[in-house]
Amino acid sequence: MAATLSRRSTLKLGAAAAGAAALGFPNIVRAARDRVVVRQDRDIQILDPAFRIGAAEGNVISACCQRLASFKTGSLHYAPDAAETIKQVSDTLIEFTLKPGQMFSDGYGEMTAEDIKFSFERFGIVQKDGKKSSYASDWGALKEVEITGKYSGKIHLKNAAPAIWRTAICDTSGNILSKKAGEALGEKITSQLVGSGPYRIAKWEPNRQLVLAANPDYKGPKPVFREVIVRPIQESKTAEIALRAREIDFTRFEDPVAGDTIAKEAGLKVVKMPGMRYLWIGLNVEKAPLDNLKVRQAIRLGVDVDEALTAAFGGKVERANAMLQSSLLGYWKDAPVRKRDVAGAKKLLAEAGLAGGFKTRLTVLNQAAYKTMAQVVQSNLAEIGVTVEIEALDGGSYWSVGKGDVGKNLDMSLQLFSAKMDPSFTSQWFVSEQVGVWNWQRWTNPEYDKLHVLAASTNDEAERGKAMIRMQQLMDDSAAFIWLTYDSAVFGAAAWVKPAILPNGTDWQFGLFGEA
Amino acid sequence: MNIRRPASSVFAQVWARGAGRVGLVLVLLIVAMALFAPWIAPYAPNKINVANRFADPSGAFFMGTDHLGRDLFSRVLFGAQIAIVVAFAVISISLISGTLLGIAAAYAPARVERFFLIVFDVIASFPSLVLALAMVAILGPSLANVIAIVAITFIPHFGRVARAQVLALRNAPFLEASRAIGVSGPRLVFVHIIPNISGPLIVLASMDVPVVITIEAGLSFLGVGVRPPLASWGTLLYDGYSYLTQSFWPVLFAGLVLSLATLGFTLFGEALRDAIDPKLRRIP
Incomplete structure (x- = not known):
């Protein structure tokens, strides 16, 4: 069938174009706002909580895994996450009971107390190749995780551990991996993350992007965004330009002066916090x-x-x-x-x-x-x-x-x-x-x-x-x-993004990102 | 026998063309900047004065200052030195090596010739900048490494042209005659062959100069070229880009001088090509 350009079709086309222009084409593209694009200053390398390089991996791991308890949005207050109950009984004992029915991705089954023991104790184990977790100190006080039932257990500590909630249980080192996956995947555990959190890794193109897609099996509150796209952009200035071009929706600026210029731009906002790096x-x-x-x-x-x-x-x-x-x-x-x-x-x-x-x-x-x-x-x-x-x-x-x-x-x-x-x-x-x-x-x-x-x-x-x-x-x-x-914690974001940033400025809670 | 044209005639033809004149003037200007930088520059190019950062152009600082308070004009002048040194070193190394390898390939047995061509093809199949980037990442950034690496990527250009020229020339009567009277191999190459294949090679060299300048600037922009505090135009651009919202002068002046240099060498190279080999002249 040959397309003809009649007076009526021209008018329709014109009306559609005018409507699109009036509404703002970028807004139409983003109407659903079901994804947020986040910039990190380097690419992900190792997706294993115990052997991660730093916060770039930690943020992704924490979006894909659950912890016994997790920090609330942008706060150091915490609430049970994978745990139904978790309680510090004494300086050296923490008891927990898991919620039943929490499923790991890729068919690795339900989370049990065995997975808690596997995830925490591996920080202190020297690997076959002689490597030891550089984050071993986070769980340095751990004596053992005692399994008392399918879903329950006790975390025995060698001594009082004042930092254990903030730097281990609720933090990146407290992410729960599947024991079955760990045993089946072996070395591949460093690149194939099997978790039970709000997101799962849908696509990982090294040096280009990592796509986190909402995990349909996640039993907690559904995340606001269907997708979180993590883009590695090393240069702060490049990130600033990408934000202005709406190529990304959220970034930290290494150059705090960038915040001053972004603040003047319509549709963007700046979030400032005391620096801690x-x-x-x-x-x-x-x-x-x-x-x-x-x-x-x-x-x-x-x-x-x-x-x-x-x-x-x-x-x-x-x-x-x-x-x-x-x-x-x-x-x-x-x-x-x-x-x-x-x-x-x-x-x-x-x-x-x-x-x-x-x-x-x-x-x-x-x-x-x-x-x-x-x-x-x-x-x-x-x-x-x-x-x-x-x-x-x-x-x-x-x-x-x-x-x-x-x-x-x-x-x-x-x-x-x-x-x-x-x-x-x-x-x-x-x-x-x-x-x-x-x-x-x-x-x-x-x-x-x-x-x-x-x-x-x-x-x-x-x-x-x-x-x-x-x-x-x-x-x-x-x-x-x-x-x-101590650096500065200056962030730029699209006005519609409500980022979730922990007080250290480095740890971002992708699962809790929302719309402003 | 020598079938070259005198240099004065070639330059006269370059000067006779408007574009050639513009190119020649720009080239002379850039070369003069490079040669006389230590005498023209009002300040030491690496002298930091943080209190005076991002100063606008003024009588004291013709082009303003950069993010470290360094005089931009002085750095642009010394940047010309880096550009010219790198360009001439790279072109000289690749011209000499490529020419000798090309001649050797032309006279070598078929298998060896084929080997040369494969090596040329392998090197040439990578974009110069990408290959240079990869090699600098392995060897580490430094002026010497940049020169060596970029030179290697340009050798096949000259090697292929030299080989083709020699193949066209090797059965020429004057060469046959030279061989018949017992002229030695090296004498044949340096006295009879090279002078007669030099025209296209010089044209190619002049056309490659702006490419080398932009590659060096590109590597320095990416942080794998010359090391700080040396003032390459690429590093000036990078620094300017990083602090663009505070001051646009560094990007403007570094970009301008880089554009003028590449424009000048390109126009000059084209005019030189037309003068040396009118057959290659583009139809307007």
């Missing part, structure tokens, strides 16, 4: 000449932290002088605020026998803010005779650069870690056991290790706080850490 320059204490305390002290004195922050963040972030941010227990309010002292730095270098300076390397993530800070450091240190070569690496390479024996060759690295709302989560990365894992400074101190264990195993807040401050003093004495900032 901590950013510092770590110095490898095993690598000469950084193994010399005086050299490290000289570098610390040679760096102008305020200048670096002004250059990278327009001065819109809080300066850090120690590991813990002010809202955390153990905040060291009297931490020394060091001002740049070129003469002092040169004197220390001379005392170390390096009056003529030396060459070193600063490894950073290949992102504008970090490269900017690195260039300030490079310029600062050039004035004391230290030649810094900047090595900017993309996420995939960067996050493995301090691991294993490769990490012995690292000189200085500009690092950014996420924090949780408990200080022990933050302090765990600097214990001796983390050398070659996340302790890229390769700094060890027996007193620090002991205090970390103490702080993680007492409910006495005063004692915990005291231990945390002492630990930060030890770090300060080592001069292996040049603290920079």
